[in-house]
Amino acid sequence: MTSVQWPAALAVLTGLLAGSAFAQSTSPQDALYVRSLAATCANCHGTAGQAAAGSANASLAGRTDIATQMLAFKSGARPATVMHQLAKGYSDAQIQVIAAYFAALKK
Numbered sequence: 001m002t003s004v005q006w007p008a009a010l011a012v013l014t015g016l017l018a019g020s021a022f023a024q025s026t027s028p029q030d031a032l033y034v035r036s037l038a039a040t041c042a043n044c045h046g047t048a049g050q051a052a053a054g055s056a057n058a059s060l061a062g063r064t065d066i067a068t069q070m071l072a073f074k075s076g077a078r079p080a081t082v083m084h085q086l087a088k089g090y091s092d093a094q095i096q097v098i099a100a101y102f103a104a105l106k107k
Contacts, residue, residue, distance in 0.1 A: 062107035
């Protein structure tokens, strides 16, 4: 991530961590960027972080360990079928933003 992107990512992350203040503290472009990153998880983990009932995949909404898990997939410390490949496609900063997005959602 370039030095120009860091302030935007930090603003988005801060807004997400503030919960309901997210919509007020981020620009529409930042919010769209975050939702776009998070949408890549929907095929397996469900929309809004809610996996389908009976799914073998975990729901992500409300979880606070997503960054840790994603970084473990990325490094290969946590075995997986495809998550290790997917996680390598994100920068560490993007992983933090995705994790904050899902942590802010209700379970």
